[in-house]
Amino acid sequence: MGDKLAKQILESTRPFVIAGPCSVETEEQTHTIIQQLATEGKVQLIRAGIWKPRTRPDSFEGIGERGFSWLKEACQQVNLPFTVEVANTKHVEIALKEGADVLWIGARTTVNPFAVQEIADSLKGTQIPVMIKNPVNPDLNLWIGAFERMQQAGINDLVAIHRGFSVYKHEVYRNVPNWEIPIALKQELPTIPLICDPSHIAGRTDLLLEVSQKAMDLNYAGLMIETHPNPEKAWSDAKQQITAKGLTELLNALILRTRQSDNFTTEELELFRKKVAELDSTMFELLSERMKISELIGKFKKDNNITILQEEHWKNLLDSRLKLAHELQLSSEFVRSILDAIHLESITRQINVMNK
Numbered sequence: 560m561g562d563k564l565a566k567q568i569l570e571s572t573r574p575f576v577i578a579g580p581c582s583v584e585t586e587e588q589t590h591t592i593i594q595q596l597a598t599e600g601k602v603q604l605i606r607a608g609i610w611k612p613r614t615r616p617d618s619f620e621g622i623g624e625r626g627f628s629w630l631k632e633a634c635q636q637v638n639l640p641f642t643v644e645v646a647n648t649k650h651v652e653i654a655l656k657e658g659a660d661v662l663w664i665g666a667r668t669t670v671n672p673f674a675v676q677e678i679a680d681s682l683k684g685t686q687i688p689v690m691i692k693n694p695v696n697p698d699l700n701l702w703i704g705a706f707e708r709m710q711q712a713g714i715n716d717l718v719a720i721h722r723g724f725s726v727y728k729h730e731v732y733r734n735v736p737n738w739e740i741p742i743a744l745k746q747e748l749p750t751i752p753l754i755c756d757p758s759h760i761a762g763r764t765d766l767l768l769e770v771s772q773k774a775m776d777l778n779y780a781g782l783m784i785e786t787h788p789n790p791e792k793a794w795s796d797a798k799q800q801i802t803a804k805g806l807t808e809l810l811n812a813l814i815l816r817t818r819q820s821d822n823f824t825t826e827e828l829e830l831f832r833k834k835v836a837e838l839d840s841t842m843f844e845l846l847s848e849r850m851k852i853s854e855l856i857g858k859f860k861k862d863n864n865i866t867i868l869q870e871e872h873w874k875n876l877l878d879s880r881l882k883l884a885h886e887l888q889l890s891s892e893f894v895r896s897i898l899d900a901i902h903l904e905s906i907t908r909q910i911n912v913m914n915k
């Protein structure tokens with residue numbers, strides 16, 4: 560890439576679009592999808608998997624090195640750069656030799672500091688841009704650690720890709736988004752552009768627009784979306800890939816709200832923010848008061864020699880609070896997570912009182 564990728568992404572109109580097949584399969588498939596994407600004219604960087612980390616060994620594990628010639632030729636014909644996933648030194652060496660413009664580190668690699676370090680070491684002295692997917696497990700520090708390993712190796716053209724976190728059998732997502740983690744990453748590493756990969760979050764095409772819209776509303780810089788000339792026939796991730804035309808439709812359907820600049824605030828928004836600040840302050844005062852009462856309860860339990868956790872009481876409390884939450888139009892999932900956090904803190908306070 561002529562320009563530094565991170566800079567190019569941050570300066571381009573949102574969303575910066577990365578698209579292409581989950582995997583390189585055949586010469587024809589590679590040429591077809593890249594031609595189609597170029598004709599649609601929305602994509603800035605082609606993605607394609609040459610080596611595929613698959614959960615089960617009997618799945619298609621990628622076409623390997625020979626796929627590069629198809630990918631390179633197809634991209635040259637339409638004058639687009641391309642990116643591939645690398646998971647070890649060998650992949651890095653081949654990808655560099657074959658002229659990949661950008662590399663990406665997959666979610667199954669980001670979890671492993673040895674693997675990330677190995678990749679960082681083999682990239683020393685190069686200027687290639689690297690995109691790092693979040694680790695499969697929801698661990699912000701592991702994700703940050705991968706960026707630090709690259710930076711320490713002198714690789715500074717870095718991009719973050721949010722692809723969601725694995726869970727066992729989720730009824731909606733293939734990988735739950737946990738939006739708070741990429742938001743926290745952005746706070747920690749504000750100069751690194753954040754891209755959303757709705758394909759791997761959703762795992763199915765009917766959710767792609769919703770997830771992409773959310774990413775845009777959270778001010779993500781771009782999207783990475785898997786596309787295939789014939790999605791249902793794809794050799795990997797068939798359920799989540801869309802056609803090049805489908806990609807255009809999705810992008811056209813996005814509502815792009817303005818990115819707020821430092822000197823832009825409307826009075827109305829300011830008023831809402833003031834109100835929110837007041838409510839947060841009231842909420843914290845109430846929580847502080849509530850925790851003081853938890854400590855009094857802890858003292859009472861200590862004096863009377865009774866256990867902190869009273870299961871029956873906790874169950875009744877939950878039932879009554881969830882009922883109240885419902886009446887107040889708060890989702891039970893949301894209220895449950897708040898109650899769990901409050902309960903945990905209350906137990907910690909009581910333990911401190913008891914063992915003083």
Ligand code: PEP
Pocket residue numbers: 581608611612664665666667692722759
């Ligand atoms: C991919 O992008 O095709 C891929 C393997 O992704 P992830 O690392 O997010 O699972």
Ligand code: MN
Pocket residue numbers: 581582785795796
């Ligand atoms: Mn995939």
